[in-house]
Amino acid sequence: ELKVEQNPLFLSMQEGKNYTIYCNYSTTSDRLYWYRQDPGKSLESLFVLLSNGAVKQEGRLMASLDTKARLSTLHITAAVHDLSATYFCALSSSYSGAGSYQLTFGKGTKLSVIP
Amino acid sequence: DVKVTQSSRYLVKRTGEKVFLECVQDMDHENMFWYRQDPGLGLRLIYFSYDVKMKEKGDIPEGYSVSREKKERFSLILESASTNQTSMYLCASSLSWGRDLTDTQYFGPGTRLTVL
Numbered sequence: 726e727l728k729v730e731q732n733p734l735f736l737s738m739q740e741g742k743n744y745t746i747y748c749n750y751s752t753t754s755d756r757l758y759w760y761r762q763d764p765g766k767s768l769e770s771l772f773v774l775l776s777n778g779a780v781k782q783e784g785r786l787m788a789s790l791d792t793k794a795r796l797s798t799l800h801i802t803a804a805v806h807d808l809s810a811t812y813f814c815a816l817s818s819s820y821s822g823a824g825s826y827q828l829t830f831g832k833g834t835k836l837s838v839i840p
Numbered sequence: 841d842v843k844v845t846q847s848s849r850y851l852v853k854r855t856g857e858k859v860f861l862e863c864v865q866d867m868d869h870e871n872m873f874w875y876r877q878d879p880g881l882g883l884r885l886i887y888f889s890y891d892v893k894m895k896e897k898g899d900i901p902e903g904y905s906v907s908r909e910k911k912e913r914f915s916l917i918l919e920s921a922s923t924n925q926t927s928m929y930l931c932a933s934s935l936s937w938g939r940d941l942t943d944t945q946y947f948g949p950g951t952r953l954t955v956l
Contacts, residue, residue, distance in 0.1 A: 758944055767930060768883075770944040813882065826871070826934075827898065828945060832882040 727752050727818055731831035738804050739839050746834045748797040748814035757797050758815045758828065759788050768813065771799075804838045811835045843867070844948035846931055852954045859918040861951050863931030870936040872914035873898075873945060874906060877928040889914055890936070921955045928952050 728751040738744050748757070759771040772781045774790040774797060781788050785808065787800045797814055815828040847862035865872065873888040875898075885898030887906040895906050903925060907915045914933075918925055929952075932945040 767949045768932075768947040770946070773942045773944055775942070815883075827885055827888065828873075828883075829885075830883040832880065 727754065727816060727829045729814060729816055729829050729831040731814055731834050733834060734832060735835050735837075737837045737839060738801075740805055741803050743803065744801050746799040746801075746812055746814075746836075748799070748831055750795050750797075750816050753792070753795075754816040754818060755826075756817045757790055758817070759797075759799055760813045760815065762811045762813065762833070764810075771812075801836070804836075806838045806840060809836055809838045844931055844933055844946050846929075846948040846951050848951050849949060850952050850954075852956065853918075853921050854956055855922060857918075857921050857955075859921050859953065859955075861916040861918075861929055861931075861953070863914045863916070863933075863948055864912055865914075865931075865933040865946070866912065867933065867946070868911065869933035869946075870911075871934045871945075872908065873932040873934075874904075874914065874916045875930045875932065876900070877930055877950075883930065886916065921953075923955050926953060926955045 730749045732747050757774045760768040761771050762768045772788040777792040779790045785802045790797045811833045813830050813833045815830045817826045844865045853859050871890050874886045875883045877883045884900050886904050887898050889895045889908040892911050905917045928950050930950045931948040934945045935943045
Protein backbone atom coordinates (compact mmCIF):
# COMPACT_ATOMS: atom_id res chain seq x y z
CA GLU A 726 0.00 0.00 0.00
CA LEU A 727 1.38 3.35 -1.04
CA LYS A 728 1.75 5.81 1.82
CA VAL A 729 2.65 9.45 1.44
CA GLU A 730 3.93 11.51 4.31
CA GLN A 731 4.41 15.26 4.22
CA ASN A 732 6.13 17.41 6.76
CA PRO A 733 5.70 19.79 8.25
CA LEU A 734 1.90 19.89 8.27
CA PHE A 735 1.89 23.52 9.35
CA LEU A 736 4.48 26.11 8.45
CA SER A 737 4.54 29.73 9.44
CA MET A 738 7.32 31.74 7.89
CA GLN A 739 8.30 35.34 7.45
CA GLU A 740 8.40 37.03 4.11
CA GLY A 741 11.79 36.86 2.49
CA LYS A 742 12.82 33.60 4.15
CA ASN A 743 13.52 30.24 2.53
CA TYR A 744 12.02 26.94 3.53
CA THR A 745 11.50 23.37 2.32
CA ILE A 746 8.50 21.06 2.46
CA TYR A 747 9.27 17.35 2.41
CA CYS A 748 7.30 14.52 0.87
CA ASN A 749 8.31 10.93 1.67
CA TYR A 750 6.63 7.93 0.12
CA SER A 751 6.69 4.23 0.81
CA THR A 752 6.82 2.44 -2.57
CA THR A 753 8.02 3.17 -6.06
CA SER A 754 5.78 5.28 -8.22
CA ASP A 755 5.72 6.49 -11.79
CA ARG A 756 4.99 10.13 -11.15
CA LEU A 757 4.97 12.63 -8.34
CA TYR A 758 2.76 15.69 -8.31
CA TRP A 759 2.63 18.90 -6.34
CA TYR A 760 -0.64 20.78 -6.00
CA ARG A 761 -1.59 24.05 -4.39
CA GLN A 762 -4.92 24.81 -2.72
CA ASP A 763 -5.96 28.31 -1.70
CA PRO A 764 -8.51 28.61 1.14
CA GLY A 765 -11.99 27.73 -0.08
CA LYS A 766 -10.71 26.88 -3.54
CA SER A 767 -9.92 23.75 -5.46
CA LEU A 768 -6.55 22.18 -6.23
CA GLU A 769 -4.26 23.61 -8.84
CA SER A 770 -1.46 21.57 -10.38
CA LEU A 771 2.04 22.98 -9.84
CA PHE A 772 4.51 20.32 -10.97
CA VAL A 773 4.71 16.80 -12.33
CA LEU A 774 8.01 15.00 -11.68
CA LEU A 775 8.74 11.88 -13.66
CA SER A 776 12.24 10.65 -13.02
CA ASN A 777 15.06 10.55 -10.54
CA GLY A 778 16.82 13.87 -10.28
CA ALA A 779 13.99 15.77 -11.92
CA VAL A 780 13.86 19.42 -10.93
CA LYS A 781 11.18 21.90 -11.91
CA GLN A 782 10.93 25.55 -11.03
CA GLU A 783 8.30 28.19 -11.32
CA GLY A 784 8.79 31.55 -9.73
CA ARG A 785 9.77 31.12 -6.10
CA LEU A 786 8.91 27.42 -6.00
CA MET A 787 11.24 24.61 -6.95
CA ALA A 788 10.39 20.92 -6.76
CA SER A 789 12.82 18.03 -6.93
CA LEU A 790 12.60 14.26 -6.89
CA ASP A 791 14.97 11.63 -5.49
CA THR A 792 13.45 8.25 -6.32
CA LYS A 793 16.18 6.31 -4.52
CA ALA A 794 15.42 8.08 -1.27
CA ARG A 795 11.70 8.13 -2.10
CA LEU A 796 11.70 11.81 -1.34
CA SER A 797 10.49 14.94 -3.03
CA THR A 798 11.05 18.47 -1.81
CA LEU A 799 9.26 21.71 -2.52
CA HIS A 800 11.61 24.60 -1.85
CA ILE A 801 10.33 28.09 -1.30
CA THR A 802 12.71 30.94 -1.98
CA ALA A 803 12.21 34.42 -0.51
CA ALA A 804 8.62 33.76 0.48
CA VAL A 805 5.91 36.31 -0.21
CA HIS A 806 2.41 36.52 1.24
CA ASP A 807 0.83 35.32 -2.03
CA LEU A 808 2.39 31.91 -1.48
CA SER A 809 0.19 31.32 1.57
CA ALA A 810 -1.81 28.17 0.73
CA THR A 811 -1.91 24.45 1.41
CA TYR A 812 0.51 22.38 -0.64
CA PHE A 813 -0.08 18.72 -1.38
CA CYS A 814 2.18 16.12 -2.85
CA ALA A 815 0.61 13.09 -4.51
CA LEU A 816 1.89 9.92 -6.12
CA SER A 817 0.35 7.89 -8.86
CA SER A 818 -0.20 4.19 -9.09
CA SER A 819 -1.48 2.77 -12.33
CA TYR A 820 -4.65 0.76 -12.57
CA SER A 821 -3.39 -1.97 -14.81
CA GLY A 822 -5.01 -2.62 -18.14
CA ALA A 823 -7.46 0.21 -18.08
CA GLY A 824 -5.40 3.29 -18.82
CA SER A 825 -6.32 4.83 -15.53
CA TYR A 826 -4.37 5.68 -12.43
CA GLN A 827 -4.98 6.68 -8.87
CA LEU A 828 -3.39 9.43 -6.86
CA THR A 829 -2.51 9.00 -3.23
CA PHE A 830 -2.19 12.34 -1.48
CA GLY A 831 -0.21 13.50 1.49
CA LYS A 832 -2.14 15.33 4.18
CA GLY A 833 -0.94 18.70 2.98
CA THR A 834 1.27 21.44 4.37
CA LYS A 835 -0.52 24.62 5.35
CA LEU A 836 1.84 27.48 4.67
CA SER A 837 1.32 30.93 6.16
CA VAL A 838 3.67 33.68 5.08
CA ILE A 839 3.72 36.53 7.55
CA PRO A 840 4.70 40.06 6.50
CA ASP B 841 -8.09 25.33 -20.65
CA VAL B 842 -9.56 22.27 -19.01
CA LYS B 843 -12.77 22.97 -17.24
CA VAL B 844 -14.27 20.74 -14.58
CA THR B 845 -17.55 21.95 -13.14
CA GLN B 846 -19.59 20.69 -10.23
CA SER B 847 -23.32 21.19 -9.91
CA SER B 848 -23.34 22.89 -6.51
CA ARG B 849 -20.82 24.76 -4.40
CA TYR B 850 -22.80 24.30 -1.20
CA LEU B 851 -25.43 21.72 -0.35
CA VAL B 852 -27.37 21.04 2.84
CA LYS B 853 -29.25 17.76 3.19
CA ARG B 854 -30.98 15.82 5.90
CA THR B 855 -29.97 12.42 7.24
CA GLY B 856 -31.45 9.63 5.12
CA GLU B 857 -31.89 11.72 1.97
CA LYS B 858 -30.56 10.53 -1.36
CA VAL B 859 -27.98 12.99 -2.63
CA PHE B 860 -26.64 13.45 -6.15
CA LEU B 861 -23.42 15.33 -6.89
CA GLU B 862 -22.76 16.02 -10.54
CA CYS B 863 -19.46 16.65 -12.28
CA VAL B 864 -18.90 17.63 -15.91
CA GLN B 865 -15.61 18.03 -17.80
CA ASP B 866 -15.17 19.54 -21.24
CA MET B 867 -11.81 18.11 -22.34
CA ASP B 868 -12.83 14.65 -23.53
CA HIS B 869 -10.91 13.04 -20.67
CA GLU B 870 -11.21 9.30 -20.22
CA ASN B 871 -10.67 9.27 -16.47
CA MET B 872 -12.84 10.88 -13.84
CA PHE B 873 -12.51 10.76 -10.06
CA TRP B 874 -14.41 11.61 -6.89
CA TYR B 875 -12.56 12.55 -3.71
CA ARG B 876 -13.58 13.76 -0.33
CA GLN B 877 -11.43 16.18 1.61
CA ASP B 878 -11.52 16.42 5.38
CA PRO B 879 -9.33 18.50 7.71
CA GLY B 880 -6.29 16.56 8.81
CA LEU B 881 -7.01 13.67 6.45
CA GLY B 882 -6.16 15.20 3.09
CA LEU B 883 -7.89 13.91 -0.03
CA ARG B 884 -9.21 10.37 -0.17
CA LEU B 885 -10.40 8.66 -3.31
CA ILE B 886 -13.99 7.43 -3.25
CA TYR B 887 -14.50 6.09 -6.79
CA PHE B 888 -13.02 6.55 -10.21
CA SER B 889 -14.03 5.75 -13.76
CA TYR B 890 -11.78 5.07 -16.75
CA ASP B 891 -14.51 4.82 -19.36
CA VAL B 892 -18.24 5.22 -19.85
CA LYS B 893 -20.17 2.80 -17.63
CA MET B 894 -16.90 1.64 -16.03
CA LYS B 895 -16.20 2.30 -12.38
CA GLU B 896 -13.73 1.21 -9.76
CA LYS B 897 -13.71 1.58 -5.99
CA GLY B 898 -11.19 3.85 -4.41
CA ASP B 899 -10.09 3.84 -0.80
CA ILE B 900 -13.38 4.76 0.88
CA PRO B 901 -16.34 3.64 -1.29
CA GLU B 902 -18.67 2.61 1.53
CA GLY B 903 -21.92 4.56 1.53
CA TYR B 904 -21.37 5.89 -2.00
CA SER B 905 -22.11 4.83 -5.54
CA VAL B 906 -21.33 6.42 -8.90
CA SER B 907 -22.70 6.62 -12.40
CA ARG B 908 -21.07 7.44 -15.70
CA GLU B 909 -23.50 7.25 -18.59
CA LYS B 910 -21.70 9.81 -20.76
CA LYS B 911 -17.99 10.45 -21.12
CA GLU B 912 -18.16 14.02 -19.87
CA ARG B 913 -20.32 13.41 -16.81
CA PHE B 914 -19.61 11.55 -13.56
CA SER B 915 -22.12 11.47 -10.74
CA LEU B 916 -21.59 10.63 -7.09
CA ILE B 917 -24.59 9.27 -5.22
CA LEU B 918 -25.13 9.08 -1.49
CA GLU B 919 -27.91 6.53 -1.20
CA SER B 920 -28.85 7.51 2.34
CA ALA B 921 -26.89 10.48 3.59
CA SER B 922 -25.42 10.36 7.07
CA THR B 923 -23.80 13.05 9.20
CA ASN B 924 -20.36 11.46 8.80
CA GLN B 925 -20.60 12.22 5.09
CA THR B 926 -20.45 15.94 5.78
CA SER B 927 -17.36 16.94 3.83
CA MET B 928 -15.91 18.75 0.83
CA TYR B 929 -16.30 16.66 -2.33
CA LEU B 930 -13.92 17.21 -5.21
CA CYS B 931 -14.26 15.88 -8.73
CA ALA B 932 -11.28 15.54 -11.05
CA SER B 933 -10.56 14.37 -14.59
CA SER B 934 -7.51 13.33 -16.57
CA LEU B 935 -6.33 11.82 -19.81
CA SER B 936 -5.78 8.11 -20.08
CA TRP B 937 -2.53 6.80 -18.58
CA GLY B 938 0.39 6.94 -21.00
CA ARG B 939 -1.10 9.42 -23.44
CA ASP B 940 0.81 12.27 -21.89
CA LEU B 941 3.42 11.57 -19.26
CA THR B 942 3.16 15.07 -17.85
CA ASP B 943 -0.61 15.00 -17.60
CA THR B 944 -2.18 15.72 -14.29
CA GLN B 945 -5.61 15.52 -12.73
CA TYR B 946 -7.70 18.65 -13.12
CA PHE B 947 -10.00 19.45 -10.25
CA GLY B 948 -13.41 21.06 -10.04
CA PRO B 949 -14.26 23.78 -7.53
CA GLY B 950 -15.70 21.37 -4.97
CA THR B 951 -19.06 20.87 -3.30
CA ARG B 952 -19.29 21.48 0.42
CA LEU B 953 -21.95 19.08 1.65
CA THR B 954 -23.51 19.37 5.08
CA VAL B 955 -25.73 16.56 6.32
CA LEU B 956 -27.92 17.51 9.28
